[in-house]
Amino acid sequence: MTTQAIHTFGLTRQFDTVRAVDGLTLDVAPGTIFGFLGPNGAGKTTTIRLLLGLLEPSAGDAQVLGYDVRTAAAEIRTRSGALLEHSGLYERLSAQDNLEFFARIWHLPAAGRQERIRELLTHMQLWERRQEPVGRWSHGMKQKLAVARTLLHRPELVFLDEPTAGLDPVAAAALRDDLESLAEQEGVTVFLTTHNLAEAERLCDQIGVIRRGRLVAVGAPQELRTHSSTPRVEIAGSGFDADVLSQLRGRSEVAGVHVDGDRLIIDLKRDVEVAPLVSLVVSAGGAVEGVHKETATLEEVFLTLMEEQAEA
Amino acid sequence: MINDIMTLLWKESREVLEQGGRRGRYTPLIFLAVFGIFMPLQFGRDMIETPVVLLFFSWVPLFLVSSVVADSFAGERERHTLETLLASRLSDRAILLGKLFTAIGYGWGLTILSLMVGLVTVNVVYWSGAVLLYPAYIALGGVVLSLLAAGVAAGAGVLVSLRAATVRQAQQSISLGVMVLVFGPTLGLQFLPAAWQTRLAGWLSGANLTSVVLGVVGVLLVLNVVLFVVVSARFQRTTLILD
Secondary structure, X not given: OOOOOEEEEEXXXXXXXXXXXXXXXXXXXXXXXXXXXXXXXXXXXXXXXXXXOOOOOOEEEEEEOOEEOOOOHHHHHXXXXXXXXXXXXXXXXXXXXXXXXXXXXXXXXXXXHHHHHHHHHHHOOOHHHOOOEHHHOOHHHHHHHHHHHHXXXXXXXXXXXXXXXXXXXXXXXXXXXXXXXXXXXXXXXXEEEOOOHHHHHHHOOEEXXXXXXXXXXXEOHHHHHHHOOOOEEEEEEXXXXXXXHHHHHOOOOEEEEEEEOOEEEEEEOXXXXXXXXXXXXXXXXXXXXXXXXXXXXXXXXXXXXXXXXXXX | OHHHHHHHHHHHHHHHHHOOOHHHHHXXXXXXXXXXXXXXXXXXXXXXXXXXXXXXXXXXXXXXXXXXXXXXHHHHXXXXXXXXXXXXXXXXXXXXXXXXXXXXXXXXXXXXXXXHHHHHHHHHHXXXXXXXXXXXXXXXXXXXXXXXXXXXXXXXXXXXXXXXXXXXXXXXXXXXXXXXXXXXXXXXXXXXXXXXXXXXXXHHHHOOHHHHHHHHHHHHHHHHHHHHHHHHHHOOHHHHOOX
């Protein structure tokens, strides 16, 4: 039995001629937030369905919370919460009834049920409108209610498909805080998909990038940024003549150097200390006014990965 | 398991009452007014005493069940709630039985209620000095027939709803099926050769009513079992997600 919250090995799902998930091998540690990124149709939703036992794998294995998706899917669903592609709310029913229904499904004791519903609706700022049919609500309000429903029974693992889609910036930030606190303080494992790469970068402990069903990169956001891109140093100033450039090109850690207006741009082969390079520029006659070291954003890494995969 | 079925019933009954908004909430009352008051007023004591009322017991649940059962799975699919329901801890059997029992309960419950209201109406309007009751064979036969008819309608309806892409598609198929079931035999008889018609009429007039009712009960019972087996086999999470 695995100690990982999620463990897959060669997980594959074939639909006729399309391989929606192709040999996915992945580990998600308990109490972490795992971001699953990929373009539309990459296989994210199919992966979640496989992990919840809603679809049978065509090949490979997967264990979720120690349970096999083929033989113990009911156990997985009992211990998980899921906000899928659609909010899945009953629009004819009120917010209170929606949560009441799912509280009964998860056998929440009658005594604590109303208290838990009140706690969540109040936290999501929906308590005052709890008696209204959900169909009259805005998309953002429905999304908040769907998140509340997902967390209602205090699951060990939550699957969230685009949880902040449609939320206003304040609500999205509040939800991110909630998810962080869930993982850090309550040890809940969060498996989320998002197209918001800044959000993934800020929130996730680990990120997996999937394209055409294949996992093309996985790691901590910082690892992905450094492994998938070359760091760059920009030095603002003057006196960046041929001698400066020549000396820099002679350094083993420098991949390339060029001047753009009043900026000297140095592409590095790896992540190294910048101070020796700045000293070299100064000693070669350059006047330095400012130094800025940048690594690629997760968005740039993502786009690069997509381009590389497309070319491959 | 029973708790889970009750949970589904709780949700489904709320949804049935909210179906079509305010109109949906009044539908049962309109039904009771027509079949519990208007028709007994028209037919008087015959509504209580003649065996023809057994036909009413058998047909009415078909219409009632068909009005709600189309929504059971096609509605969940159309409104994008099915996947969330399937991702919950509810077992396949609990979901299926919850849906079936809701439809049966609605059709059977309203039929029985309308017959009780009809009994009161006839007694009040056509009072003859003594309380008029359904004869025992009609009461018992009616309760059993309406339950089994509701079961057949619910089983067939859920089967159609499972396969339909939209509620409208399911409603059209179910309505067509009910029409064929209710009016088919009557129309079909017209096309039988005259000699057959005479022989059939002779057999019916000479037949023991209890035997006929028991025969119909037997057929409906078999249909219920067959439909339940087929629906159970068809209801698989992993295939429903793909539909």
